Amino acid sequence: MRNTIKIAARNLRRYRRRTLLTSSLITLGVVAVLLFISVSGSFKSMMIAQITDSMLGHLQIHQKGYLASIDTLPLNRNMKEGQVKKVTEILEEHPAIAAYSPRIRLGAMFSNYTETTNIRLNAVIPEREMETVPLLRERVIDGGGEGLVRQGEILVPELIAKGMNVKVGDGIVLVATNDDGSVNGQPFTVGGIVEGVTGPGGRDGYIHLDDARTLLRLEEKEISEIAVRIKDLDKLDSTYAAINDTLAPMINQAGKPAFEAHTWESLSPFFNIAKMIDLMTMSIKVMLVAIVLVSIMNVMIMAVYERINEIGTIAAMGTVPTRILALFLTEGFLLGILGAAIGIVVSLAAIAVLRAAELTFNFGQQQGLVLIPFIKTGDVISIALIVIGIAVLGSLQPAWKAARMDPITALRHV
Template sequence: MIQLIKMAFRDLGRNRRRSFFSALAVGLALALLLLFASFIQGEMGMAIDTAIRLQSGHLQVRAKSYDESKTSLKWEDLVENPDQVATQIAALAPVKVATPRLFATGFVTVRNESAGARIYGIDPLSEANAPYREGLVSGDFLTPDDREGMLIGKPLAEKLGLKVGDSISLSVNTSNGDVDEQPFTIRGIYSTKTNGFDSAIVFLPLAKAQAFTQAGNHASTVFVLLKDSSQTDAVVAALQNPNYQVLTWAKMNELIVQYEDLANSYMVFFYLIVLGISATVIINTLIMSVFERTREIGILAAIGMKGRRIMALFLAESTLLAIGGIILGLILGGLVVAYFTKYGFFIGNFGVTGILLNDTIYTELTLTDTVNLTIATFVVTLLAGLYPSIVAARMEPVEALRAEK
């Protein structure tokens, strides 16, 4: 075996340029696979994290008849005594925080311009609202007893030419079906760096939102964050109640789950293409080596080297190319992934309809992906060397010796 490896090293060294570029092709393929896998992992991880933090939570508890698509404010569709319900949920050990939220739809109007908006009535003191508080770019955050203040997203503020302290009119459909309009003052402008969210959501203190929409002591949902998402099913089981529906983040973000499945399918297709190109380079390299060394192969066969040993020699060359390429790929891929893990891909407003994405995607490479892709690259490179090895092993010694030098 050691002798075969030495011979394989010597043979690859005969045309170092070709051998290097063959190993480089393997390395670039692996680096590209690592980058693509880390991008998809980062994108999907960010989409799920953003949806949970900003919109859905790990769980939501709603009235049995509540239909989110209609944003109903009828009392029978809302959670009654939401603070009491939230307190009971928060008492469960796996629960990090539970807080009521009231949803409504309406229009914000300033001067002659208006824009549709989704209103979130929130408890400003709740830990669940930390992403909005931390995203404050100017002004102050809301307070529970504020009856005139509003928090507005930066894209919407820029669209309407608003700044902190400006007055704005907000109109909503109330619980009895009437339209009410009231003036508000911009207390603060926030940015979560998620344009789809920031351009559509305005915040009011829960008490003011309830009074404005005539919702009484009701809320659309109780928003729940868990200490560990793996406890989701256990908490769902504990919250079963005939009067409520308990929705998990996966149920509320079915589009993300479907998109993740689709992305995984595309990843497999992409992997096959990249590895196929890499395998073609290896096959071409070794086939050229076989025909260049036809006479040498004939001499080896004539002095007694068995076909399977000749085959093993070329497989050893394929193995060395695979190892060299993998080392290059791990170095190149690791450096590129490390860069984008720190600085990210800036995508701006580009995204997927219905999925909240930040303006920058940070790559995330897992050990599982690294190991699996490394093994796949190694195996494909070895398989690519199989055909040239068989061609070399099946050469007739007499015909090989007649080949021109």
Template sequence: MNPKDLFLLSFEALVDRKVRTLLTILMVVLGSSLVVVLNGLSAGQSAFLEKQLNTLAANVLFVGSGQRSLSSFATSTSNSITINDVIVQKLRSLPNVSDVIPEYTGSVQMNSEGNTQRASITAIDPSKLPVELPNLEYVDGSTVSPGDRSAALVGDTIVNPPGADSAFVVLGQTIKATATYTDAGKQVTVVKNFVVTGILKPSGNTGIDRSIIVNLDAGNQLLHKQNRYDQVIIAATTPEDVDTVQQEITGMFGKTLGATTPKAIMAVRQQAASGNAAFILMVGIIALVVGAVGIVTTLYNSVTERIREIGTMKAIGAQNITILALFLVEASLIGVIGASLGTVIGIGGGYIMSIATTTTPTGGGPPIHIPPIFVPMDLIKVWLLSLTLSVLAGMYPAWKASKLSPMVALRRE
């Protein structure tokens, strides 16, 4: 039997049992599309994390009081020391350290011409921001005045709150910051006015984008820090010196100071994301296997229903290999159709899921949208996997059909 006739007979057999065929194809479609979606979202997430890492300097370390946890970037105070100017000078004395930048952090209520919003505040030498964010840019007209206690730089998210129709502040505008602290059991409120001298363009660093930045003296006064720093940013001489500097800090201060790097933070997040993606991908493969079981059921039932037809074909000269090929072609058709539809639906589903899972960061900020990335080679691999499983699923029913005796088959009612 020539290939064309073999194909036509297989196709007609599937059409004759259209409901069962469609349900079987649907199982293959679900499995393959699920794998395509997960591959695309996983690749997109990896690219997003890589982009986030690239916005940070590779030679910096973040040092805080106590042991730091990479999983949450939290600080334990059970075994810690206060970071003051003495500690900062000791850190500056370490070899392979090019700069040490102390900072205060806190939260304030911002008031701009009657409009208010809660914002983070970072007190740091503003001229040192590029050490942490090498790609930092300002809107036109911005100026950086490290020695001006009344000057403030404002992050993009503060300037353009999500959902707002107009900017919260503009260059040259005066804003009022209100902070509270507890002293001797009493709550104290401090109010200070700042002039917006600079506006940051979106940096990719949500902490900076949601902050106002003032100099150290202004932050110390507003937040009542009493020269106790919340964090120190250390710039190693080169990225290759980061691990050495981290070991030197541990050797000098033990667990009383915790140091970590943007690279380490991103590595942990990437590892967690990869683990989740691998687990979910296994679910997709299981769905493909379920689809293969459906093919086995469909073709096995087809063999049972077509025993007399198979017997007739053998009686007029059809060879075992022809019957075997007939059922394998049916399985292949199911696989090709299911894998092709699954690939297309999976790509569309990936974009839909990406839009549906767009989130707004806690505390405000622009929505985080991670578009899927579909690698052609990955799509081909999924398509071939779906087809291969379909063909393998059809092997037993095809073998069963090819071994039927024509005499026994023709006697079957």
């Protein structure tokens, strides 16, 4: 095997210019793919983080059927106290869960005493909410103070604050329809202005959970949803599956499933953008495969054609076809390794430069987000394996042709 590698390597060195050109092409492809993966991956992670860490959480648990009618924020589909207890017990015991935040979601009329508009409200326990969606604090552009929102305070969405001309410290009234159909009003002080997050939540304000209970005259400690943060987002699918499997057997009094769990992917339309990024990554990988395949096949066909006489010589001397096949496959293999290795080194350097450059971009209303390209070791390894595998595959046909060559015909070749 050592001698096979030695001969293959020397043949690559023999046609130095061609080897350089082919490996440069492969390098270019590898750099393009790794840079794209790192930049798009960074963008995707930031986008997901903005959505999950400032609003949705990674997972949400509701009473079965809540999500289907979420537009009306139905109070009659809130989880009752006993149900909440069951769910929180599951979440407390699950090792992958970092934090969770119970919420009451409600619609209300927002009045500044001169004008009235409708508002969507998230009633939260501030400490738990900030543990679950840590970027929420950064969305508070005015006020907010210690602890996000205190009892008797409201964080008003920026859109409404501007439209209704309310400022931190102003008094407003919230009027909400209770579960029994009655209406109740309650005064609040504007504790802060909260910036809208792209997507759902543009008109979402925040109040304390206890205030929502008094506003809605809830006798039970019921809630609308539990937002969940997991420790490792890469384990989202397995954590979701585990929680879903635990919740699935739990049935309500009607004998039907009591709960439903959803990942952020099914709660946010931005998942489609994430999927598009994945699709583009896949497309660029396919392009890399095509580049490697075509360039390696081309160079190996040339290599076989130029060495027909040599192939005839070694075949006449008794070199078995499999060894001739191995000689040419090894050449392709080494070309793949060379292109992949240089490509990886150049890519890592380029990624380091991009990180140092601290490029910024805007996402929705989030301004000046710093692009921090990163590449996972698994991605680097998989790209290297793809390139090397395709290089060997691209060499297969020319190598097969060389191995099957008739020694007499090959020896006669001029």
